[in-house]
Amino acid sequence: MPRGDGTGPRNMGSGQGPMQGRFRRGRGQGAGPGGQCVCPACGTSAPHQRGMPCYQMTCPKCGANMVRQ
Secondary structure, three states: OOOOOOOOHHHOOOOOOOOOOOOOOOOOOOOOOOOEEEOOOOOOEEEOOOOOOHHHOEOOOOOOEOEEO
16 A cells, blocks of 8 residues: 555545445345336336335236336
């Protein structure tokens, strides 16, 4: 370590870089509260319900598992 502070060359180690945490997602975080759940088989869409992943929903028309859009 150049200065003995744990940062490494050009301050890029140990969380001191310019992009620190910008694109991180914590565990268990989804795509957010809004959006639509869409059936890949027939195209039916329904509003996303907070706390329930779209893949756990079934399409009301054909019964296929839905995906997040």
